[in-house]
Amino acid sequence: MAFTVSSKEGSMRSYCHIMLFLFLLDSLCYSSLATVTAWPVVYKSPMILNVEEAWVIEMAILAVKEHNKRSKANLKLERLLSCVADVSPIDTIYILQLLARDGVHTHKYTAQLIQPASSSACKLRRFERAP
DSSP: OOOOOOOOHHHHHHHHHHHHHHHHHHHHHHHHHHHHHHHHSSSSSEEOTTTTTTTHHHHHHHHHHHHHHHTTOOEEEEEEEEEEEEEESSSSEEEEEHHHEOOSSSEEEEEEEETTTTTTTOEEEEEEEEE
């Protein structure tokens, strides 16, 4: 005796498979959307960073060294005054206020470093004397 499925039962089974697929697809899209929309809530911009932390001081040293290399200057970092981080999904921009000595005089400078989200390395974007 052969088992046959009527067209009504076959279409009902197909309907159930389609509904199950759509339900699973909807669940997957919702969980992805929740992850994406929750991300900016975790990071608040701008963030004031602790200038006594070693990694923040290393950024200031990097900024002065890179400025010296680019402009053939001979600045020495005296003190880091402040550091603010502006975080976005694409990159993080650090703005540092620092004091540097040119041999005789100490001046205030503003440095801007950028760190792409895909990298752990910072690059100097701007370094200028503050008014």
